[in-house]
Amino acid sequence: MLEVETVDRILRMRGAGLPVLSLYVRFDPADRRAFPSRVDEQLHEVRLLAKDSSMERDSRLSLRGDIERIEEAVQQERLHPQAVAFFSCSGRGVFEDVELPRSVRDRYVVDETAWVRPLVAVLDEYHRCRVVVIDRGRARFFELYQDEVVECAGRLRDRTLRKPDYAAGMREHTVHNKAELLAKRHYRAVAERLDEEARRHEFDIIAVGGHDHEIPEFLDHLPATVRERVAGTFSVHPREDDLGRIRRRAEQVVERYERAEEQRLVTETLERWSSGGLAVVGLAECLWAGATAAVNQLLVQDEVVLPGTVCDNDGYLAVEGDRCPVCRRELRRTPDVVDELVQAVIDEGGSVEHVAADTPLREHVTAATLRFRPPPHPAV
Ligand SMILES: [Zn+2]
Known part of the structure; x- marks a missing residue:
């Protein structure tokens, strides 16, 4: 990792x-x-x-x-x-x-x-996920990143009310109130820790595991800046010792979150494009935008490989052609022009998101938001 x-x-x-x-x-x-x-x-x-x-x-x-x-x-x-x-x-x-x-x-x-x-471009695509496994008295913290999970130091164990307290003769509603008070104190301590970690940029998103009936109560204690990073929750026994099980559950949360984010990015980019904003859709247009350093964020259908041509002199990219329309030199054929585009965007400081979710991008292959409108295509 x-x-x-x-x-x-x-x-x-x-x-x-x-x-x-x-x-x-x-x-x-x-x-x-x-x-x-x-x-x-x-x-x-x-x-x-x-x-x-x-x-x-x-x-x-x-x-x-x-x-x-x-x-x-x-x-x-x-x-x-x-x-x-x-x-x-x-x-x-x-x-x-x-x-x-x-x-x-x-x-x-x-x-x-x-x-x-x-x-940085490669890592941008992966979310660092803080996994919290919690119940009313304990909390454990994990880091999930690029398929690996590691437990963080510092389990929290706060006081909970136990049976002997009943024996001490407290009335039932007093016992209940005290238990609630202790649980709230525990949840606040966990929330504070997450808040500090968030301020130190130690994670991007959070997956919360525990008993289904206890998680909503915990979430209510999170400050808004932490709450908005909760990507999802999962059901797991709070004392689950199988790290593999925790990892699989948390990975499903991250997976769902990433697919949803991809959906959102594709939708926003297509909307911007259809309303005449700074965006392009389709490989040919994206290649020209990429060659002219106009791409802000490129969305690429994951695992699509398409042949094309590249000018090694000025970085012109196209689906086909023998001669560069910019400098008239001979174009180099490449088995994967989509990858050439990805690298060109990274070189120019743009970002790239590979889209695995099922979206209209399957048909378009690529789409991009732009920093500026590229100059007219020389071949047109
Ligand atoms: Zn050229």
């Missing part, structure tokens, strides 16, 4: 005068042996750079250290990522490698800071 702390460390990476090498390489779980040679292909150019005498000696030495460190890391066993990103500045003693759940374009960047745009 990609830890939030790791991403923070990468975002803060600085060379302070030395280069930071960022390297992204696709990983095909069905062809693991191809990975080292893909990495090597990228490193080839970095090796040339490390020999370039126009670069300062310390920088060259640091780059050489980066290359060695990555060559080592390539040998590591990997489960099933779609891509691996390496960030290294050996001269400053920093190195990170992260496995990404989506594929990215192979490439490297040498700069003062880590080049994180593809990393």
